[in-house]
Amino acid sequence: MPQAAMAEGLTTGRAPFVEEARHRGELYIQQNYDLYSPENHEAWRKLYRRIRPRWERYANDHFLRGIEALHLPMDRVPRLTDVNRRLQPLTGFQAKPVSGYVPGFLFFDCLHRREFPTTITIRPADRMDYLPEPDIFHDVAGHVPMHTERAFADILVRFGDCAHTAVEMTRDVRDPQERARRLRNIIKAMSRFFWFTVEFGLMRGARGICAYGSGLLSSYGELEHAIESDEVQRYPIQMEWVINQGAEIDHYQPLLFMVDSFDHLFELVDRLERWMREGKLNNVAPGLPDVNDSDLKSFLEAETH
Ligand SMILES: [Fe+2]
Numbered sequence: 001m002p003q004a005a006m007a008e009g010l011t012t013g014r015a016p017f018v019e020e021a022r023h024r025g026e027l028y029i030q031q032n033y034d035l036y037s038p039e040n041h042e043a044w045r046k047l048y049r050r051i052r053p054r055w056e057r058y059a060n061d062h063f064l065r066g067i068e069a070l071h072l073p074m075d076r077v078p079r080l081t082d083v084n085r086r087l088q089p090l091t092g093f094q095a096k097p098v099s100g101y102v103p104g105f106l107f108f109d110c111l112h113r114r115e116f117p118t119t120i121t122i123r124p125a126d127r128m129d130y131l132p133e134p135d136i137f138h139d140v141a142g143h144v145p146m147h148t149e150r151a152f153a154d155i156l157v158r159f160g161d162c163a164h165t166a167v168e169m170t171r172d173v174r175d176p177q178e179r180a181r182r183l184r185n186i187i188k189a190m191s192r193f194f195w196f197t198v199e200f201g202l203m204r205g206a207r208g209i210c211a212y213g214s215g216l217l218s219s220y221g222e223l224e225h226a227i228e229s230d231e232v233q234r235y236p237i238q239m240e241w242v243i244n245q246g247a248e249i250d251h252y253q254p255l256l257f258m259v260d261s262f263d264h265l266f267e268l269v270d271r272l273e274r275w276m277r278e279g280k281l282n283n284v285a286p287g288l289p290d291v292n293d294s295d296l297k298s299f300l301e302a303e304t305h
Pocket of ligand 1: 134
């Protein structure tokens with residue numbers, strides 16, 4: 001291994017091992033564990049120690065059980081092979097290391113196959129609180145514990161089904177511009193639904209309101225803010241609202257939606273697919289998130305079965 005690559009470690013934005021793979025067009029990579037620097041392990045340790053008491057207070061019970069089931073280490077970056085050895089027998093899910101952004105269809109298709117695209121880099125130790133892109137703390141400490149829960153894992157697989165349905169629903173549209181327009185709307189609706197549930201969802205339960213969204217569960221500041229702050233609007237989830245609501249990025253979410261259970265969420269994903277088939281996602285409100293060209297292309301070129 002070149003000395004330069006060793007010295008940089010696997011820090012977000014400055015990891016030659018990952019950037020070179022991306023330049024070679026390799027999306028799926030290995031977690032080259034020996035590359036993590038002492039600073040990388042220290043960043044994990046700090047993030048984990050700091051957030052742990054907040055999980056106990058604000059995280060849903062399934063997440064807390066997932067943390068225990070996975071035996072996530074407190075003092076070093078986890079090895080994905082260790083995580084997967086414990087995760088796979090529970091729900092069939094696997095964390096799959098990637099070099100960066102995974103275009104829409106490929107991302108949902110991974111979920112369909114019970115694979116979760118997982119970032120291997122970790123944020124720099126001096127930027128604990130905010131990072132615009134996901135890192136391994138967000139993906140493995142925020143998302144993967146939820147994948148130990150059968151009902152939640154099945155919800156992710158249903159999201160994957162929806163992406164296949166989107167391709168099938170638009171395949172026969174003759175006019176290429178109209179096909180692209182419909183797909184952009186459907187992808188936007190799916191992304192918003194994913195954002196307000198899997199990333200930022202709240203649940204009403206016996207202990208009051210708790211978080212199951214991974215964007216909240218991996219953010220020390222926002223986890224408390226989402227549940228305690230008077231500045232946040234929290235509403236029972238409504239499909240017609242969620243698919244038309246622009247997502248806000250770069251700051252704490254001012255609006256969050258609550259589900260009653262994972263059965264409730266599963267029913268909603270079913271309804272999302274039904275609405276897609278009925279054409280109700282072909283014209284959603286403009287606004288974030290943007291659907292970029294690689295997302296659109298991934299759907300246009302998708303192989304479905
Ligand atoms: Fe995420």
